[in-house]
Amino acid sequence: MTAAFPALAFAGIGLMGLPMTRRLLAAGFPLSVWNRSPDKCLPLVEQGAQQVQTPAELCADAGIVMLCLANTEVVGEVVFGPGGIVEGARPGQLLVDFSSLEPAATRAMAAELERRCGMRWVDAPVSGGTPGAEAGSLAIMAGGREEDIERVRPILAHLGQRLTRMGDVGAGQVTKLCNQMIVACNALVIAEVVALAEQAGVDASLLAPALAGGFADSKPLQILAPQMANSQFEPIKWHVRTLLKDLDGAVKLSREIGSATPLSGLAAQLMRLHGSQGNLQRDPATLVQLYREGEA
Numbered sequence: 220m221t222a223a224f225p226a227l228a229f230a231g232i233g234l235m236g237l238p239m240t241r242r243l244l245a246a247g248f249p250l251s252v253w254n255r256s257p258d259k260c261l262p263l264v265e266q267g268a269q270q271v272q273t274p275a276e277l278c279a280d281a282g283i284v285m286l287c288l289a290n291t292e293v294v295g296e297v298v299f300g301p302g303g304i305v306e307g308a309r310p311g312q313l314l315v316d317f318s319s320l321e322p323a324a325t326r327a328m329a330a331e332l333e334r335r336c337g338m339r340w341v342d343a344p345v346s347g348g349t350p351g352a353e354a355g356s357l358a359i360m361a362g363g364r365e366e367d368i369e370r371v372r373p374i375l376a377h378l379g380q381r382l383t384r385m386g387d388v389g390a391g392q393v394t395k396l397c398n399q400m401i402v403a404c405n406a407l408v409i410a411e412v413v414a415l416a417e418q419a420g421v422d423a424s425l426l427a428p429a430l431a432g433g434f435a436d437s438k439p440l441q442i443l444a445p446q447m448a449n450s451q452f453e454p455i456k457w458h459v460r461t462l463l464k465d466l467d468g469a470v471k472l473s474r475e476i477g478s479a480t481p482l483s484g485l486a487a488q489l490m491r492l493h494g495s496q497g498n499l500q501r502d503p504a505t506l507v508q509l510y511r512e513g514e515a
Contacts, residue, residue, distance in 0.1 A: 226251070227248045227250050227251070227374065228251040228253075228277035228278065229250060229251070229286075230285070231286055231297075232252060232260055233254075234349050235317070235345070235348075235352050236254075236287040237259070237263070238349060239378055240263055241262075242352075242355050242377050242378060244263065249280075250267075251269045251271050251276070253271050253276070253277055257270065273302035274298070274303050275305075275308075278338075283315060283371060284308075284313070284314050285315045286318055290464055291320040291321050294316060298328060305335055308336040309336060309337060309338065310337030312338045312339075313338065313339050313341060313367055313371065315375075316340065317344060317359075319344045319392065319396075319399070320468075321468050322396070325340070325342045325388060325392050339364065341361055341367050341371060342388055343360070343362075343363075344360060345357040345395075346360070346398050348456055350456070355377055358398075359379040359382040360398070361382060361391045362387055362388045362392065364387075397469075399465035399466065399468075399469065400465075400483045400486075404482055405439045409506075410443075412444070413447040414507055415510075417448075424445060424448040426448065427444040443504055446502070446504035452505050455500075458500055458502070458503075459502070459503055459506070460499040463499070466486055466487035466490055489506075489509065492509070493508075
């Protein structure tokens, strides 16, 4: 495995990037890492990773460079900004982007990267949160050439339980927006349900086990409902800002292609309201505070 892929590189050591890179190191892949806040790389250096000073240096030895970054703007900066990946990239190398971005921007950046230096792009956003990243059970939805996705499949098997090619570059990002529409709307209705049960005198901590296996059951229900019922908002496993970014992306895409997304539009407004109350960096379990009396 590691002979076929002698070296990897990874930019973005955050909530998701840290456990993903730890799994790659544990699997035996030589790994170069970069992060805007360099100290976040220290646990990986202790595990055997090589830390570099600029994104361009990630391309020195690695055939495959992976990204897990906050948004479209940050990816653009890391790839095309001063000291960016484009300055070190060469033909035959592959960029695999786990970030959640705008599909049109992904297609534009992929075309520019290939035109400027011959490096090809696979958009491979993931679902499963930090528990999935730690367990290697992420769902990975990919867009790109079939041969490029097959090239990285043995590597991504260490990160996810399933890798599905959804189409050409950008198709992975469209699929992730669909995923986030379901997750975000689900999270908001779970918050309503927990608050309603509490105010009606029902023990909301029993909702998740009571509904397990029924049509209302879901992973978000089993994860969020107990956290909401117990006001357990830490440790933070993901961020309100992430759901809001992706809901905004879904609404933008729907306008571009003439599709209707009324529920996701309303969810974006509610998420933005919650974020405006100082919750952008907090866990989505805090959404229950929108509906509890005296906590909104």
